[in-house]
Each structure stands twice: as structure tokens, then as C-alpha cells.
Amino acid sequence: MKYRPGLEPNPLPYGVFKSSTVPRPIGWLSSISDQGVENIAPYSQWQNLTFDTPMVMFSANRYPDGRRKDTVVNAESTGWFVYNMATYALRNEVNVSAMALRPDESEFDALDVTKVLAESHPVPMVAESPIKFECRYHSTTTIPGRSNVGTIDVVFAEVAVIHVDDEVITDDGRIDILSISPIARMGYFDYTVVRELFEMRVPGSDRDAQLGLEGQAG
Secondary structure: OOOOOOOOOOOOOOOOHHHHOOOEEOEEEEEEOOOOOEEEEEEOOEEEEEEOOEEEEEEEEOOOOOOOOHHHHHHHHHOEEEEEEOEHHHHHHHHHOOOOOOOOOOHHHHOOOOEEEOOOOOOEEEOOOOEEEEEEEEEEEEEOOOOOOOOEEEEEEEEEEEEEOHHHEOOOOOEOHHHHOEEEEOOOOOEEEOOOOOOOOOOOOOHHHHHHHHOOOO
């Protein structure tokens, strides 16, 4: 089976593209508006860009009526947002926070989480999330789609502060990912959980390459 997206209809009853680009890390992003309205929402089009200095990006599809997502507007207007790691223990809160609300409503009002404020800007963070990034807004690139909902705002940011709960740090100084159990987006309405690790090292890689793979500049 093959088809040309945009030129031919999908021959299957369900989508192929998003269900094949998996698993996708979830950017559970909190922000605050200029009017003080708190916002939190999950984005599965979220990723690291580089590590020296750490930078991240997320892509937000627009609403069918062309409106931009609150996270994009808030990041641009205040200069800040926060990444909260989405975990299996927090899966229900992550799901509830995906509700589409008016800009003057806060998803936090529907969540059973503890809020703590970021250091750089009064953005609410989820205390129960074991790892959090305070992200300084850099820029936005808008890419038009074939429809309003296909149009995306790609937001770039620098990670200014990293918070890690002590209990998820191992004795040798690593992040204990298995104890965190992060969740990731699959296709359809499906998610997965990180519950297994294995290590592979690139044959013949030198010290600089090894450090780069670990995310260190040297």
C-alpha cells in the first residue's frame, strides 16, 4: 500500500502519518497570559534542538477558525513557558489539560495538581512532575498548511533553568527514567510508557562524539 498525501486519499480508514511517527515525546507546557490567566496543554510535536546551549521547539496546529493556541500567544507575549515532564502517574491530568477552553479559562482549574511558580517568570509549574524546564522564548516560524488546522506555529526557545527532583537521580548521577515512567504519544488515541532501556554505543566514536551523544559540549 502506498499513497501520495495531498494528492490521493488515504486508502486506510485511519490516519497513517501520525501513527507511524512514533513514539513522540509530550511537551506538557504551562504558561501565563499578560492578563494573568494560567494555561497548560500537552503538545506531541515537541523536541530538543541542541544542547549547547539547550534549545527546544514545539509545533502548534491552529484551530479550525484560524486562532492560534494560547501557549503560542503566551510565550510570545511574556517571553516564557515551562515544560513539565508527562508521566504515567500524571496521565489523567495530562489528558484533561488537552481540553479546548476559552483564552480566559484555565486548565489548571480542572486539574488535581500542585502549582509552584517558576523562578524566571511567574509561570505555574506542576510540582508533581519530576523534571521541568523554564524556557525563554526565542522566535516563532509560521508554516501555512492546506487548511487553518494544518497551519502550524513552530515556537523555538532556550532552556534557562532545569528542575530535577532529587528522588529520580541515581547514586551515579543519572536520571532514573524507569522510575519516572514518562508517557509518549502514539497514533489514534494511543499512548505508550517508557519501561525498558537498553544501551548501544557507536563503534569507533571518539571522546568528543561520545560526549555529544550524551549531550555534553566537552
